[in-house]
Amino acid sequence: MGMIEDEPRLTAYRDLLARYVAQDSTFSVEEIERLSEFLHEQDVSPDELVGMHHDALEQTFANPDRATLQSLNFLMKMMSGYSNEYREHQALKNRQKQLDTEIDVAAEVQKALIESDLPSCAFADIGAVSVPAKKMSGDYYRIVNDDGRLAVTIADIVGKGIPAAMCMSMIKYAMDSLPENKSGAPSAILSSLNRVVERNVDPSMFITMFYGVYDPVTHIFSNASAGHEPGFYYSAKENHFIDLQARGLSLGLSPNTQYSEYSRKIDPGDMIFLLTDGVTEIRKDHDFIERKQVVELIRGSMHLPAARIVRHVMYELKKMQQFSFADDFTFIAMKF
């Protein structure tokens, strides 16, 4: 401590301490508050404060206890390291708070980007649920009325958090601006999107996507898949679930990828369920949930309206994982 500058502070501290020890009747607690505020303004660190206490003790009392003085030296050294750690921690906490606020804003923006009302159509009852693992989601879904047909997209950006969420926003705009989007074939749409993703995304990022279209006039559901976790098709006539198998490279793996198109006739009472791998990669007691367990959950609730099926399945899966998802989770149900 530079003696000249510090002298007035030390004097103030020593006098206040002396009055406190002497139980002076004019002493008030506010004086401590004022002094500590002043010292804080002067940038006196906690270890310097302990040093000040040591010096004041030495100067005030004729015969201060040696052990007490030594212990104050000890405390001063201790405080020096401690206050550094403390300050660093405070700075990190502030930084964290700032980042959290930024992420909250970004998450709101993202929510506004994806959220849209489900189309109301006379021929299908539709339910959808999508929950991010953290604040931002790498899942994307879109269910729209496309010239009288029902077009449904579900996608999973590989990776999590903010990078995945940014990529998701890009996909949304790419889809909105595709010329094929109007009445286009699912395979053509995936090929176009693949070119966009391949050109614009980091080499370690890729996207799995399922695209399907239902035509209420022909009752045909056609779909193509870019490496996406297969959904389920429920045949009411046979009371049986099968995987909606479709093969295709994930978007962004290789340029000029062609996609196969699959189609099936949909009868009244049939259902289609689409999901992201957050649904089937859910861990239960260190093990993964099998797809057939997801089917069982669906079976237990498929008499309900679609919106309630998706909520029921989500709730049961969340329960299995102690109410937190390790991965983004999206689940869509369509009852015809």
Next chain:
Amino acid sequence: MNISIEREVKGDNLYLVAVEGEIDVFTAPELKKGLLPLTEIHGGNLTLDLNATKYMDSTALGVIVAALKSASKHQCRFSVTGMTPRIKRLFEITGLSDLLNRAQTSEGNADD
């Protein structure tokens, strides 16, 4: 959460990278650092061994995709061994298996 990455030289331009532990969003960068430089060896032959890998999430897949693309660009052969059935299924669904097969059979032809 830790992984250990063993890099072994098996012969002229022949490398083996073995990963022990869990590859996730925290450990994937380490794998990337250990793996990618080896994919840039022109005419190299690189194998990623996942026998001791207990768990991998989608970020790990991302690293493998980046390695595959880089290997293909540098005409380096790249293969993956020791996949558990679950990881194998993930590779098959996403189409990564097809891409890996291409990387092995085409001797790293850059025209994929």
